[in-house]
Amino acid sequence: MSELHDPPTAQQLVESVREWLESDVFPQVEGRLQFHTRVAMNVLAMVERELELGEEQNENYAAGLAAFQCSSEAELAEKIRTGALLSQEAEVEEFVMNSVIQKLRVANPKYLRDE
Amino acid sequence: MESIPSTPAELSLAITAATGLDGISQLRRLTGGASRETWSFHVGKEPHIIQRQRLTSPRDMHVEVGVLEAAYAAGVPVPRVLASSRDLVGDNPVGTQFMIVNAVAGETIARKILRDDEYASARKTLPAQFGSALGKLHRMNSAVDGLEDVDQIAFYQEHLRDCGQSHPAFEIAFRWLEENRPPVGRRCLVHGDFRMGNLIIGNEGLRAVLDWELAHIGDPAEDLGWLCVRAWRFGGAGPVGGIGAYEDLLEAYGEASGEYISLETLRWWEVLGTVKWGLMCISQAAYHLTGSVRSHELAAIGRRVCENEYDALLAIRELKKGKGSTRV
Numbered sequence: 039m040s041e042l043h044d045p046p047t048a049q050q051l052v053e054s055v056r057e058w059l060e061s062d063v064f065p066q067v068e069g070r071l072q073f074h075t076r077v078a079m080n081v082l083a084m085v086e087r088e089l090e091l092g093e094e095q096n097e098n099y100a101a102g103l104a105a106f107q108c109s110s111e112a113e114l115a116e117k118i119r120t121g122a123l124l125s126q127e128a129e130v131e132e133f134v135m136n137s138v139i140q141k142l143r144v145a146n147p148k149y150l151r152d153e
Numbered sequence: 154m155e156s157i158p159s160t161p162a163e164l165s166l167a168i169t170a171a172t173g174l175d176g177i178s179q180l181r182r183l184t185g186g187a188s189r190e191t192w193s194f195h196v197g198k199e200p201h202i203i204q205r206q207r208l209t210s211p212r213d214m215h216v217e218v219g220v221l222e223a224a225y226a227a228g229v230p231v232p233r234v235l236a237s238s239r240d241l242v243g244d245n246p247v248g249t250q251f252m253i254v255n256a257v258a259g260e261t262i263a264r265k266i267l268r269d270d271e272y273a274s275a276r277k278t279l280p281a282q283f284g285s286a287l288g289k290l291h292r293m294n295s296a297v298d299g300l301e302d303v304d305q306i307a308f309y310q311e312h313l314r315d316c317g318q319s320h321p322a323f324e325i326a327f328r329w330l331e332e333n334r335p336p337v338g339r340r341c342l343v344h345g346d347f348r349m350g351n352l353i354i355g356n357e358g359l360r361a362v363l364d365w366e367l368a369h370i371g372d373p374a375e376d377l378g379w380l381c382v383r384a385w386r387f388g389g390a391g392p393v394g395g396i397g398a399y400e401d402l403l404e405a406y407g408e409a410s411g412e413y414i415s416l417e418t419l420r421w422w423e424v425l426g427t428v429k430w431g432l433m434c435i436s437q438a439a440y441h442l443t444g445s446v447r448s449h450e451l452a453a454i455g456r457r458v459c460e461n462e463y464d465a466l467l468a469i470r471e472l473k474k475g476k477g478s479t480r481v
Contacts, residue, residue: 084456115319118328134321135466141459143407149460151467 049089056082087144095140102133155456157208157248163196164192167246168203172253173231186364188244193256200256201235206249212366214250214297215239220342221254222367227287227293232257262348263387264272276357277365282359283347283380288409290362291341291373302370305425306330312432317441322462326428329469335418340374345369347376349394371398374414377402380424383464384457385432389409392423417472424468428439431461 043045046054059079067075099111106123108114114130117123123130142149158167161180169175180194183202188210192289206214218237225231232254235434245251266272306327314321345367353361379385381392381399389395395400399416407413438455440446 047453074450078455081449081453083454110319112319113320115321115324118321118324120330130321131325131466133468133471134325135463138459138462138466139324141456142463145456150462 047089049086052085052089079146084145085107087147091140091144095144099137101144102137106130106133157245160179162193162246164203165194165247168253168438170240171238171241171248171251171346174201174236174253176219178245188480189214200258201253202232203247203251203253205247205251208249210222214252216297217365217368218252218366219297221252221468223230223293223297223342224290224365226295226360227289229290229293229427230359231365232361232363257353258362259355259360261350261353261363263385263395265373265464266349266354267387267389271356272354275354275356275395278358279354280391280393280401282378282396283352283393284402284405284407286359286362287344287347287376287410288406288412290344291376292410293342297342297368299367301372302343304338305371305375305429306334309425311435316435318435319434320458320462321432322459322466323428326424326462326465329473330418330421330425330428333421333472335415335421336375338374338418339412340370341370341373343371343373345371345376346379348382349387350385353444353446368381372422373410374418374422375426377406377414377431377440378424381419382426382430384427420444420472422467424465424472427461427465427468431458434458434461 045091057062059075064072064075064079083092089098090118103109103111104127106129108117114123114134118130118134139150158164161182165177166178170178176195176196178195182190183191183193189204189206194201194203204214206212211430215237218239218329220236221231221234225233235253235255238247238250260266260272266275275327280301310327313320313327325414326471344362344455346364347362350363351364353363380394380402386395391397392399400420403414403416403419409437434454434457436450438453438458441448441451
């Protein structure tokens with residue numbers, strides 16, 4: 039696939055800013071500003087992971103929703119609430135757990151427990 | 154209406170005019186939260202704290218004053234209320250509702266309490282002290298006016314419906330919570346936010362319980378479950394605030410209150426607390442997204458919702474298998 043935009047990629051650009059925060063800014067600041075710098079580094083790392091994984095995750099999520107005859111996440115939520123999917127309860131729970139794990143792989147992979 | 158005193162010099166004069174506290178020194182602002190600001194100052198050698206409501210805050214701080222006084226009288230470790238706008242006759246020079254308490258020395262930062270050597274012995278006694286403090290709180294007799302009793306499931310289900318997002322994991326959790334709801338317990342005053350961060354700890358243990366803004370009438374197990382939500386473990390291993398086992402908390406609580414809460418009930422409330430914190434994360438991010446406060450810190454909290462979805466689903470899976478006593 040051809041890309042319109044020249045290198046670096048969006049992921050590489052974000053990475054460069056995160057690295058600058060880590061190496062040049064973070065060691066120079068303290069207290070509240072240091073805390074907010076750490077938050078900023080974490081946010082950028084999250085964006086990098088989403089740029090890497092997000093597209094495929096979205097496609098898989100849509101396919102998984104379709105398997106339960108849902109065209110959107112909102113529809114799945116509604117069907118769980120009303121009990122319309124009770125006959126497939128175990129499958130639904132497994133799918134939702136997996137989708138939550140996919141979100142954590144981007145948001146905070148360290149949070150996942152080894153199982 | 155007169156303008157609200159904002160500089161330390163103005164506020165210092167206003168405090169003296171309102172309360173008669175004289176010889177105020179070292180007045181400085183500590184934090185400015187969304188609903189209130191906190192300042193510290195000295196009267197002579199005695200450190201004090203003043204909390205002042207923001208004009209836009211919907212809460213009535215005078216309810217909290219009543220709660221603090223009742224908790225103090227019941228022997229719960231809390232700062233002592235020295236003065237407040239509730240007892241003023243006539244004008245309030247401070248501008249908005251306020252209360253002044255004695256400053257309790259100690260540490261509130263969870264990561265330090267969980268890891269630093271100076272709290273090593275405190276960590277051994279804290280889970281039991283938490284149980285004992287909550288036991289005393291839930292057994293106190295004095296009625297406090299202005300407290301609400303809201304059905305926790307219905308309230309947070311509505312919150313989820315109104316947040317403008319869909320969260321299938323929380324729908325699964327609510328379904329499980331409804332199907333497994335423990336019998337409605339005794340009603341009592343609950344703190345509503347009893348957790349690491351709102352507790353002042355010294356090297357000998359618990360010194361004071363802070364932040365009574367969310368106090369309400371509810372089930373005693375609510376406070377215990379909230380304390381065990383994973384977000385309040387700050388990376389620590391023990392389920393009780395990151396430092397203790399469920400059994401230590403429940404046993405000390407039973408001794409102090411005469412009421413033995415089952416692990417099953419505690420964990421049900423922990424799951425509800427987990428969902429509740431997830432929904433609160435959505436609200437925090439919304440402050441940024443709707444533009445009322447611009448902050449990358451608040452924005453990032455929106456991506457912590459899934460941590461709570463994960464914890465709730467894991468706990469439900471475990472509890473379904475009957476592994477209620479697991480110490481994770």
